[in-house]
Amino acid sequence: MPTTIEPACSEAPIGATTRLTIDLDAIAANWRFLAETAAPALAGAAVKADAYGLGAARVAPALYAAGCRHFFVAHLGEALSLRPRLAPDAVVYVLHGVPPGTAGEFAAAGITPILNSLGDMAAWSAAGKAADRRLPAALHIDTGMCRTGLSDAEVATLIAEPERLDGIELRLVISHLSCADDPANPMTARQRQRFLDITARLPTTGQKFRRALANSAGVLWGADYHFDLVRPGIALYGGNPIPGRTAPLTPVVRLETDILQVREIDPPEAVGYGAVHKVTRHTRVATVAVGYADGYLRAAGNRGMALVAGQDIPILGRISMDLMTIDVTDVPPALSRPGMPITLIGDRLTIDRVAAAMDTVSYELLTRLGRRFARHYRGSAA
Numbered sequence: 001m002p003t004t005i006e007p008a009c010s011e012a013p014i015g016a017t018t019r020l021t022i023d024l025d026a027i028a029a030n031w032r033f034l035a036e037t038a039a040p041a042l043a044g045a046a047v048k049a050d051a052y053g054l055g056a057a058r059v060a061p062a063l064y065a066a067g068c069r070h071f072f073v074a075h076l077g078e079a080l081s082l083r084p085r086l087a088p089d090a091v092v093y094v095l096h097g098v099p100p101g102t103a104g105e106f107a108a109a110g111i112t113p114i115l116n117s118l119g120d121m122a123a124w125s126a127a128g129k130a131a132d133r134r135l136p137a138a139l140h141i142d143t144g145m146c147r148t149g150l151s152d153a154e155v156a157t158l159i160a161e162p163e164r165l166d167g168i169e170l171r172l173v174i175s176h177l178s179c180a181d182d183p184a185n186p187m188t189a190r191q192r193q194r195f196l197d198i199t200a201r202l203p204t205t206g207q208k209f210r211r212a213l214a215n216s217a218g219v220l221w222g223a224d225y226h227f228d229l230v231r232p233g234i235a236l237y238g239g240n241p242i243p244g245r246t247a248p249l250t251p252v253v254r255l256e257t258d259i260l261q262v263r264e265i266d267p268p269e270a271v272g273y274g275a276v277h278k279v280t281r282h283t284r285v286a287t288v289a290v291g292y293a294d295g296y297l298r299a300a301g302n303r304g305m306a307l308v309a310g311q312d313i314p315i316l317g318r319i320s321m322d323l324m325t326i327d328v329t330d331v332p333p334a335l336s337r338p339g340m341p342i343t344l345i346g347d348r349l350t351i352d353r354v355a356a357a358m359d360t361v362s363y364e365l366l367t368r369l370g371r372r373f374a375r376h377y378r379g380s381a382a
């Protein structure tokens with residue numbers, strides 16, 4: 001019998017009973033909302049980690065069609081696969097800088113590195129000097145996140161030695177907010193002030209550069225945080241950037257699956273691994289083919305919810321690798337028999353609510369959504 005080998009990222013694995021629907025029009029609408037909020041600043045898009053797991057190859061062109069021209073990824077490899085999918089006027093930035101030996105690859109592919117250290121600057125400057133021109137780049141200044149970007153000491157060195165910018169066309173200076181999701185945290189205003197101070201002191205060698213500070217939450221903090229360009233990510237994908245505040249964002253993701261099997265049990269039976277959920281009544285248990293290997297995190301065991309026929313239905317017992325079990329006792333049997341659809345993400349089950357039941361954030365939920373689902377892209381850009 002011939003065997004069919006599915007490509008690793010097949011959009012519809014054979015036999016998949018779970019559907020992940022990604023609404024490209026919703027992503028475009030969210031981008032337009034953020035762009036209008038940030039105007040006259042420009043709006044870019046964070047499409048790192050495969051557009052937060054939703055498929056950069058589909059998402060980035062949809063954002064381009066909506067008007068986005070500035071795209072941020074983490075790795076050179078991500079940029080190399082994205083670059084040919086976007087017209088030449090799109091700028092693709094790599095957040096993680098220039099790994100040793102890759103400057104030539106960046107320059108040849110027309111990808112803009114975000115220089116995070118004096119070492120990155122030296123590599124890019126050398127590549128520019130070798131090419132006898134200034135090569136476009138962005139510079140990341142650390143204003144308090146203590147992760148990537150030039151430290152205060154490195155900024156001081158750069159100010160003292162402006163020739164470090166030789167061969168570099170400085171197009172953009174960025175920093176990243178560490179606490180913008182928390183309205184009570186004074187860190188956000190402090191970082192903004194540091195960003196203002198440092199960008200005012202940078203040696204520009206006569207070049208005019210743009211400034212960018214805001215992630216999604218930063219966009220919602222208002223004009224003081226917008227500078228020249230904003231870099232939203234999670235809000236594009238329907239995540240609420242500031243918990244407790246509402247933002248007019250359109251949901252992007254739906255995750256639906258079909259009931260695989262239904263079992264009727266009575267006390268003292270218990271469901272799943274560890275027999276941690278002991279039933280206390282006659283219970284109809286529906287099993288569905290989604291588990292932690294699909295990114296439905298194990299922390300949601302005995303806590304998470306599903307929607308069946310519009311009703312909130314609790315997850316019973318532990319999440320398995322490939323399966324989970326839900327309590328459909330209160331759903332009419334005609335609506336909860338094998339083959340009937342249930343919703344794991346969608347409607348009332350927002351990505352923020354599902355992530356909270358997993359003890360995590362929407363970012364982690366989205367980036368872990370597995371590869372075993374049938375993926376459907378909706379919208380005019382699809």
Ligand SMILES: *Cc1c(COP(=O)(O)O)cnc(C)c1O
Binds near residue numbers: 231232
């Ligand atoms: C991921 C990222 C963003 C986007 O952040 P969101 O919180 O998803 O809006 C912006 N800037 C940098 C540097 C990032 O790493």
